[in-house]
Amino acid sequence: MRTTVGIVGAGPAGLLLARLLHTAGIDSVVLESRDRAHVEQRQRAGILEQGTVDVLRAAGAGARMDREGLRHDGIELRWAGRRHRVDLPALTGGRSVTVYAQTEVCKDLIALQLEEGGPLLFGAEALAVEDAGTARPRIPFRHQGRADVLECDYVVGCDGFWGVSRKAVPAALSRTFERTYPFGWLGVLADVAPSHDELVYARHDRGFALLSMRSPSVSRLYLQVLAGTDAESWGDDEIWAELERRFATDDDWTLERGPITQKSVTPMRSFVHEPMRHGRLFLAGDAAHIVPPTGAKGLNLAVGDVVTFARALVHRRETGSADLLDAYARTCLGRVWQAERFSHDMTALLHRAPGATPFEDRLQLARLERIASSRAAETDLAEAYTGFPLD
16 A cells, blocks of 8 residues: 555544645554544543634535534633633634544544545554665555555654654654653543533632533543542542532632533643654654643644644645755744643642642642733733734
């Protein structure tokens, strides 16, 4: 089997890249080790930056998002019983974010790819990326019990942290930067209308809490817990009681309860692999970088990566110049490190580390007070939250 771009992984990054290449008239093949049902049910991020929304619309994948997604023009910060709303459009020249789950993005892109695009092979396990440093990289894979090889001009590894793509970068060339946090997020889905119409980020002496949503009738809520916590060790009533404590305000706001349908614990880490390119292999998304979810950057960073690659490849076809392909890693990493900074800052601002001192607590409160009282500080947060430029 032969194609111009071999894409490893059918998460949102790989699927969007296939769509962008298809609309540009460039052929590709997507290899995904899991079945379609797994990809369409895999719960991940739900906040789309303005740039991601614009890209999905331009790619013809925004119709259902525009019908069912929830545009948010602000977020709310809470601490010490206080509430402060950050008005995103007013601070960013009109930018906002949209709540639309990754599962729904994947469903939309899968439907388009199967109807209009090139091959999308589910249950196709990529075994390696070979000859990445040459003009003819190869991806040996297994599909429906048969061994095969995908020969490509380029390979884009969108296969996540545990995939095979990053392993093709020689160890002598690789550098990794990472931090593992001593806490995680206990996340729940609940069949109850969200208790607030925008996301609420709460800093509390007992730990962080986040009020989010999946739809007008389904709430998504999170609690900071110790790393390694078993989600099932928390009873439903205990979860609701803790959420109420951490979201408590000095006014009459209340948290509505409902049946919890899903529980899980998400570990927290920051990770960057450099370089993001080796020869004809380009890493994208979690294969190259991971951010703690506090800044809502993971999916959006992946979108930035594949947009950068697609534009560079179109530029190569139209001009004959490889300048943009050669600049891929530098371009992406500039955005990646800004997102890492913001995600780390938001995590440090809102989470209480085990063993935190009263001095550290007061610093957190002072930072929150600064955001609430300084338009410059508030603007910096809003600009980062709504997304760094894709150009």
